[in-house]
Amino acid sequence: MAMAYSRKTDELMHRALKIFGFEELPFLRFAPNAAFYYAMLVAFFLFECFKEDVCPKVVPQEAYATTLRRQVIDIAAKIVRHAGQTILRVTEATMAQLQFAQLWARSNTPPNFVWA
Numbered sequence: 777m778a779m780a781y782s783r784k785t786d787e788l789m790h791r792a793l794k795i796f797g798f799e800e801l802p803f804l805r806f807a808p809n810a811a812f813y814y815a816m817l818v819a820f821f822l823f824e825c826f827k828e829d830v831c832p833k834v835v836p837q838e839a840y841a842t843t844l845r846r847q848v849i850d851i852a853a854k855i856v857r858h859a860g861q862t863i864l865r866v867t868e869a870t871m872a873q874l875q876f877a878q879l880w881a882r883s884n885t886p887p888n889f890v891w892a
Contacts, residue, residue, distance in 0.1 A: 788838065791840075792820075792840055792841070793816075793817075793820055795840045795841055795842060796816070796819075796820050796823060796840075796841040797816040797819075797820065798816070801813060823841060823844070827839065827844060829882065829886075829887050830879060830882045830883045831844065831848060831879065831882075833875060833878070834847065834848060834874050834875060834879060835847055835848060847874070848874060848879070851866060851870050851874070852866070852867065852870070853865060853866045853870075
């Protein structure tokens with residue numbers, strides 16, 4: 777019985793990849809489709825790393841790509857250049873809901889890697 781329940785996480789990961797990418801590959805030949813699929817896998821891995829390293833308090837770890845896009849990426853913002861600085865202006869509600877200061881700080885400090 778425990779084996780059946782452990783398969784659930786594999787299916788969720790497969791579904792997350794299908795939602796992130798495409799089910800049908802766009803090219804007619806194998807080589808371009810293989811390159812496209814491997815690029816999609818790398819992008820999915822980067823998405824999962826971003827979700828785990830930068831957004832753990834904003835978006836749940838089991839959230840799909842559409843949820844992260846709707847909550848974090850699709851926000852109203854304005855890019856302003858003034859006095860030699862580039863400023864991203866967001867509303868106070870967005871700043872509070874997303875904990876944008878912490879999100880910005882985490883995205884600017886990459887995690888430390890341990891090389892063996």
